[in-house]
Amino acid sequence: MPADSSATKARILAAGERLFAESGFEAVSLRGVAREADVQIALVHYHFGSKEGLYKAVWAQRYAGLADLRQARLPTVDFDRERVAVLRDLVDLFVTPLMAGPDAHRFLKIMAHEYADPREPERGVVKAYIDPVTRQLLDAFRKALPGLADADVGWGYQAMTGALMMNVVDVDRATRLTGGAARSGDTKAALPALREFIVGGWLALADRRQAGGSAQDAAEGETRQALPE
């Protein structure tokens, strides 16, 4: 077999991954990828068929790693413990891939852009790649919080995902708004806070029924009614 095709192919893949992480699928041009990989545009099509093919190749290469990180640890979680302890483990399972090196973090940015992309359904990578793992995690949270309604498990998971993704997507807003106290790219610093926030969110959700004094509930009702429209 002629030429070292695998090397250039890998170079294109890496270039694509970098740009997709920066800007998301739509905003990346194949010309940009070609320039970044120091390659002709047609070569991208030769190796990956299409822009979407390149994108999905990135997913195929990287998602497995993230998924394994979660799936491998899931069976080791001991559900016969204090609720908080189990939750901490599960949230950790969900959130720590962030720190699994720059590669994982870069791909997480791709995931975050994908979640928010209005054209995501056309590609279907979330459904194909992420959903299977998510179902397992949903089951795990359902198991950890047996009293929680199925709908609330869904909302909780959604909130958790959103909290994480916003952190990943943010480029400079946190820095700007906190005057540098929280630096936007610094996930290492954000992670403990994020994890604590999410665990607390799940707990509050699970304790919803018995929580909330009647005085506050009344005030809330009033608040809601007072809003226009």
Added chain:
Amino acid sequence: MPADSSATKARILAAGERLFAESGFEAVSLRGVAREADVQIALVHYHFGSKEGLYKAVWAQRYAGLADLRQARLPTVDFDRERVAVLRDLVDLFVTPLMAGPDAHRFLKIMAHEYADPREPERGVVKAYIDPVTRQLLDAFRKALPGLADADVGWGYQAMTGALMMNVVDVDRATRLTGGAARSGDTKAALPALREFIVGGWLALADRRQAGGSAQDAAEGETRQALPE
């Protein structure tokens, strides 16, 4: 002044708002807007100068309403109460504009897309419109949770924002993953859970120092170290 320019201008604005809410700034074409408004493309430029001009006109028209809803209520919050009660009010302040009618919800979708858009800095609407209000809310949360470090206030706010935005952006995933128990567009159903989650998150963040048994902390440390790369 001839012709009823204001009517067609409003029609274009409404069409733009609808499409921007569906697909975000980049994915909307002026041709689509023109078709939706039953108008020639050039007319969009005549009235709004550019695509970005139309987009910013939508912001100018709608953001004030959302901001007022928050800013008007902010001074009425009584900080001399139980921490939980104050937090509930603040989170409510942040989150209830969701329910202020279909217009507000549509614009919230625009906001959500804007947050996640990698090209957002080029437009700067977040910085120009949202940030000022956000700074006030950040101060309020800082005031409500005096022990919390500035950085953590930032991370908490970011997590809160993300949780809300993910709910708004999601089109069908929640439905798909919960088998219909949680329906994606049903913000009315999601809102109580979302609010509870967020309040719980803030509380957990505030109690971070004294929380967490040493056994769990040890387990966490181990977890983190065990991750590859």
Added chain:
DNA sequence: AGCGATATTTAGCAGATGATCAAATACGAT
């Protein structure tokens, strides 16, 4: 050396997009 298969380059196409300009139209004031 020369053949065949794989890689890579060159050049270009068709489509869509945002934007622009001159001409046409509609309207109000005079």
Added chain:
DNA sequence: ATCGTATTTGATCATCTGCTAAATATCGCT
């Protein structure tokens, strides 16, 4: 009625996009 201005239209540009076909290069094999 007519003029002048505001509004609307139609046609067109320049640019960018993903993509493709054909020519060329590179290598292993016999």
